[in-house]
Amino acid sequence: MNVKDQINLLRDELRIHNHNYYVLDEATISDFDFDIKLKQLQDLEEAHPEFYDANSPTLRVGGGITKNFKTIKHDFKMYSLSNSYSKSDLEDWEKRNRKIIDGSVEYVCELKYDGASISLTYENGVLLRAVTRGDGTQGDDVTLNIKTINSVPLKLKGDFPDRFDIRGEIVLPFEGFNNMNKQRILEGEEPYRNPRNTASGSLKLQDSSEVAKRPLECLLYHMVGDKLPIQTQYQSLDLARKLGFKVPAISKLVTTIPEVIKFVEYWDQHRHNLPYEIDGVVIKVNSLFQQEELGHTSKSPRWAIAYKFKAERVSTILNDITYQVGRTGAITPVANLKPVELAGTIVKRASLHNADQIEKLDIRLGDVVFVEKGGEIIPKIVDVSFENRSSASLKTNYITNCPECNSSLTRNEGDAKHFCPNSEHCPPQIGGRIQHFISRKAMNIDGLGSETVTLLVKNGLINNYADLYDLTIDQILPLDRMAEKSAFNLIAGVEASKKIVFERVLFALGIRYVGETVAKKLAKHYKDIEALAIASEEELVNVDEIGEVIAKSVVSFFSSEKNIEIIRQLKQAGIQLKISETELTGQTDILESNVFVVSGIFMKVTRNQLKLLIEKNGGRVVSSISKKTNYVVAGDKMGPSKRIKAENLGITILSEDEFLSMIS
Numbered sequence: 001m002n003v004k005d006q007i008n009l010l011r012d013e014l015r016i017h018n019h020n021y022y023v024l025d026e027a028t029i030s031d032f033d034f035d036i037k038l039k040q041l042q043d044l045e046e047a048h049p050e051f052y053d054a055n056s057p058t059l060r061v062g063g064g065i066t067k068n069f070k071t072i073k074h075d076f077k078m079y080s081l082s083n084s085y086s087k088s089d090l091e092d093w094e095k096r097n098r099k100i101i102d103g104s105v106e107y108v109c110e111l112k113y114d115g116a117s118i119s120l121t122y123e124n125g126v127l128l129r130a131v132t133r134g135d136g137t138q139g140d141d142v143t144l145n146i147k148t149i150n151s152v153p154l155k156l157k158g159d160f161p162d163r164f165d166i167r168g169e170i171v172l173p174f175e176g177f178n179n180m181n182k183q184r185i186l187e188g189e190e191p192y193r194n195p196r197n198t199a200s201g202s203l204k205l206q207d208s209s210e211v212a213k214r215p216l217e218c219l220l221y222h223m224v225g226d227k228l229p230i231q232t233q234y235q236s237l238d239l240a241r242k243l244g245f246k247v248p249a250i251s252k253l254v255t256t257i258p259e260v261i262k263f264v265e266y267w268d269q270h271r272h273n274l275p276y277e278i279d280g281v282v283i284k285v286n287s288l289f290q291q292e293e294l295g296h297t298s299k300s301p302r303w304a305i306a307y308k309f310k311a312e313r314v315s316t317i318l319n320d321i322t323y324q325v326g327r328t329g330a331i332t333p334v335a336n337l338k339p340v341e342l343a344g345t346i347v348k349r350a351s352l353h354n355a356d357q358i359e360k361l362d363i364r365l366g367d368v369v370f371v372e373k374g375g376e377i378i379p380k381i382v383d384v385s386f387e388n389r390s391s392a393s394l395k396t397n398y399i400t401n402c403p404e405c406n407s408s409l410t411r412n413e414g415d416a417k418h419f420c421p422n423s424e425h426c427p428p429q430i431g432g433r434i435q436h437f438i439s440r441k442a443m444n445i446d447g448l449g450s451e452t453v454t455l456l457v458k459n460g461l462i463n464n465y466a467d468l469y470d471l472t473i474d475q476i477l478p479l480d481r482m483a484e485k486s487a488f489n490l491i492a493g494v495e496a497s498k499k500i501v502f503e504r505v506l507f508a509l510g511i512r513y514v515g516e517t518v519a520k521k522l523a524k525h526y527k528d529i530e531a532l533a534i535a536s537e538e539e540l541v542n543v544d545e546i547g548e549v550i551a552k553s554v555v556s557f558f559s560s561e562k563n564i565e566i567i568r569q570l571k572q573a574g575i576q577l578k579i580s581e582t583e584l585t586g587q588t589d590i591l592e593s594n595v596f597v598v599s600g601i602f603m604k605v606t607r608n609q610l611k612l613l614i615e616k617n618g619g620r621v622v623s624s625i626s627k628k629t630n631y632v633v634a635g636d637k638m639g640p641s642k643r644i645k646a647e648n649l650g651i652t653i654l655s656e657d658e659f660l661s662m663i664s
Helices: 003-022 031-047 057-061 087-098 174-186 195-202 208-212 233-243 257-273 288-294 355-361 427-438 450-458 465-470 484-499 502-508 516-526 529-533 537-541 548-558 561-573 607-616 640-648 656-663
Strands: 071-073 107-113 116-123 126-132 138-140 163-171 217-224 251-254 278-285 304-308 313-325 331-342 345-351 368-374 378-385 595-599 620-622 631-634 652-654
Touching: 003 031, 003 057, 031 057, 087 257, 087 304, 107 233, 107 257, 107 304, 116 195, 116 217, 126 138, 163 195, 174 195, 217 233, 233 251, 233 288, 251 257, 257 278, 278 288, 313 378, 313 427, 331 355, 331 368, 345 368, 355 378, 427 450, 427 465, 465 484, 465 561, 502 516, 502 529, 516 529, 529 548, 529 561, 537 548, 548 561, 595 607, 595 640, 607 620, 607 656, 631 640, 631 656, 640 652, 652 656
Parallel strands: 345 378, 595 620, 595 631, 631 652
Antiparallel strands: 071 138, 107 251, 107 278, 116 126, 116 163, 163 217, 278 304, 313 331, 313 368, 331 345, 368 378
């Protein structure tokens, strides 16, 4: 046998043993024998580098260093799940879905593992990349670190699709977590607080050999791709197992919400017997066709929902209330607490939201308060123990002046928050707007964090985000803790941001109420900043999904001479303040003001491609038929109730070919 064949044989053999041990939990070889074979392979690969394979089992030991994690756009958006906390929430979810889809519905119940979300891309049966969730549209490339996790197959088995993504969670089992902490204590180190945060932090370690030392596992449960050979979620779990992925064994196919509730109640009682942390149950519509019919909101799939187990609650003492100033001038009261452990972390602070919440709770300094983690992430005060209150306690009076600049606070009618009106000179507002501008979802400027922003503002080098584009290396280098490489990275990050597309620039400007979705709508409608800047409230309200509150905010922003000057600076710096020619290619207004519902299976284009064509030509896609619907594009297997409803309302029903002719 020649050397190449020897190497390939050892690789295949080690992959099989690795899969049996880490995925199936069925060891077919001793650790000693496995290590001997691995050493043989390492020696052969070192002696014959011409047979290098990026997916060799020898690379699981790590060793690669990642200084900066590259940002990668997901092929398919990673949505977050909407949450439910009661039986009635699930019943309401089912009722909403029934209005959109026809026929019987099956549900898949799966445990909601509390780890770090990951998306793995495979091409021709080989791991191409591993990307964190990030903001759902793009995340960090952590491929080197993920390759060290033994339950992640580097090469697939069986009959695999050409290219697809598979999503899951990186988790740290309790046993491994406890062993890590025992070792840390022996070494005089502080123990890690909880498995979830430790698993999440592991993904961003720069040295992959350090990641390899951690007993991480990858549990996978959702396949996405074009023309996958599956028709249901349950089939996708089975296919993923056959391809070699570690898919959780606990899942159940049911047909009613009462069966879902039974599954939820069982695991709420038995979750502490599992080897991993879970914080709820995920319920998914089983049929992929019905999933497509239901579609997504801007944030979450309509076909899936997470039932969250009741949050852990603890009591502690309210020591003080302080007030934070946000980038928009909004004032947020913060409860400073006697430190207490909650869901694996030490909680010292919790949001009190606004003056109304303080009054509703009648919360006072020195009170015994009850704290929960909303969705087990953000601490919040949910109740006060009045029986433990001192007779000398004083009612909490909300502040009347800004804690930073002492300006008198304002509160608009119908608004829950108080605001500092001194937007141009209040330091936290200045810093907050710049930090929003540079954030990942906005201009994504590498090499520039909140501490550096504060340093630049403090030293008078920037007073607004447009000033970033006038910075020079010579100005930055004298600053505290600013090394030459850091300065170069900062300037390079600022320069690279000039390529960011107009819709994200518009979001980055920080116009109140203009989030990512609204920014996209406005960018698409007005095409450039000049047209948007002169738009009236009346014109803005006529834009799809833009209401009076947003319209007033946009007009107010562009009526400020200071903001107009900042935009002039940005334009001079070369920022993208209009939709590029590339983005405009293929865009028309043929379908403008028309509302479409897409239903069924299509032959010439996929459903998603069809929706993109509608939007690219000025139309709007909605999920359910109403009087406002202008057209229904009907494919094969369109639900009969949808067709009947469309006919009764006199809505035009188009075939796939008729629609394509309409836009040609």
